[in-house]
Amino acid sequence: MKLPTSGWIWMNGEFVQWQDAKIHVLSHVVHYGTSWFEGIRAYDTKRGTAIFRLPEHIKRLERSMKIYHTEMPYSAHEIEEVCKETLRRNNLKSAYLRPVAWRGYAEMGISPLPCPVEVSVAAWELGAYLGEAAERGANVCISSWNRLPPNTMPAIAKAGGNYMNAQLMKMEAIRNGYDEALTLDIYGNVSEASGANVFVVYDGVLYTPPIGDSLLLGITRDTILTLAKDLLIEVKETLIPRGMIHVADEIFLAGTAVEINWVKSVDKQLVGNGTQGEITQKLKTRMADITQNGLDSYKWLSFVE
Numbered sequence: 001m002k003l004p005t006s007g008w009i010w011m012n013g014e015f016v017q018w019q020d021a022k023i024h025v026l027s028h029v030v031h032y033g034t035s036w037f038e039g040i041r042a043y044d045t046k047r048g049t050a051i052f053r054l055p056e057h058i059k060r061l062e063r064s065m066k067i068y069h070t071e072m073p074y075s076a077h078e079i080e081e082v083c084k085e086t087l088r089r090n091n092l093k094s095a096y097l098r099p100v101a102w103r104g105y106a107e108m109g110i111s112p113l114p115c116p117v118e119v120s121v122a123a124w125e126l127g128a129y130l131g132e133a134a135e136r137g138a139n140v141c142i143s144s145w146n147r148l149p150p151n152t153m154p155a156i157a158k159a160g161g162n163y164m165n166a167q168l169m170k171m172e173a174i175r176n177g178y179d180e181a182l183t184l185d186i187y188g189n190v191s192e193a194s195g196a197n198v199f200v201v202y203d204g205v206l207y208t209p210p211i212g213d214s215l216l217l218g219i220t221r222d223t224i225l226t227l228a229k230d231l232l233i234e235v236k237e238t239l240i241p242r243g244m245i246h247v248a249d250e251i252f253l254a255g256t257a258v259e260i261n262w263v264k265s266v267d268k269q270l271v272g273n274g275t276q277g278e279i280t281q282k283l284k285t286r287m288a289d290i291t292q293n294g295l296d297s298y299k300w301l302s303f304v305e
């Protein structure tokens with residue numbers, strides 16, 4: 001994601017110029033990874049700019065913080081309004097929004113509790129997260145790194161520190177010429193990708209790993225489960241053993257940044273016949289009805305007047 005160099009960022013209650021949105025080098029977050037964040041998309045729909053599932057994202061942010069005994073110093077409503085205002089201030093019709101909260105500067109030590117909670121919201125334009133892999137299909141590997149076991153760091157929190165694990169996966173993938181990595185849980189079942197959830201189609205049934213399988217409870221994941229049920233596609237949230245990845249008919253990644261990105265190959269072996277599958281395509285079309293045409297029967301769009 002290339003970042004812009006100018007614009008407005010909301011930081012601790014006010015809008016500041018892009019280059020002034022700074023923190024102290026001795027902030028707790030810099031040393032101990034103490035942050036929680038969201039990635040949210042706003043779409044330029046036929047009915048105007050709308051933020052996709054905004055309340056659900058802000059709720060998840062509060063929950064990520066709660067696990068770490070940290071209270072958001074602004075109400076959910078305030079942060080939602082800030083997200084909308086950030087788009088307006090920067091004249092963005094479609095964007096990727098990044099609310100982030102962190103523990104700031106006060107004392108040095110592992111306990112974050114003495115350090116103030118700071119919050120900011122930034123937004124910028126974002127195309128396809130995996131670039132040309134959106135069209136040609138992603139070539140993924142199975143990472144040699146495992147996802148975080150549940151009693152180490154809670155994968156359910158979208159916490160900055162968790163992404164050290166994701167970085168190891170992603171760097172390994174890039175260095176070996178892949179677009180993205182799938183990781184396994186410590187038992188060898190498929191968990192998720194470095195920044196997305198994973199879905200597998202096998203004999204017409206849509207599979208995704210269950211919530212306890214070291215993964216982030218993706219809002220896109222939830223969206224797909226809802227759309228699939230309405231499309232009368234059979235869905236199973238169940239453990240996916242590694243072997244199943246090699247014989248799947250379709251695989252796709254699902255997340256706010258990546259949206260729905262079909263997977264062409266895993267460890268250089270083609271998935272199915274190496275083209276985008278029918279169920280993946282159906283779900284993408286349904287998503288486009290919402291994000292492009294602005295159809296909102298699920299009440300998932302927060303329009304920005």
Ligand SMILES: Cc1ncc(COP(=O)(O)O)c(C=O)c1O
Nearest residue numbers: 195196197216218219220255256
């Ligand atoms: C590790 C991880 N898993 C899954 C997802 C997908 O979550 P969502 O659909 O809420 O963006 C993301 C992206 O936010 C992620 O970083």
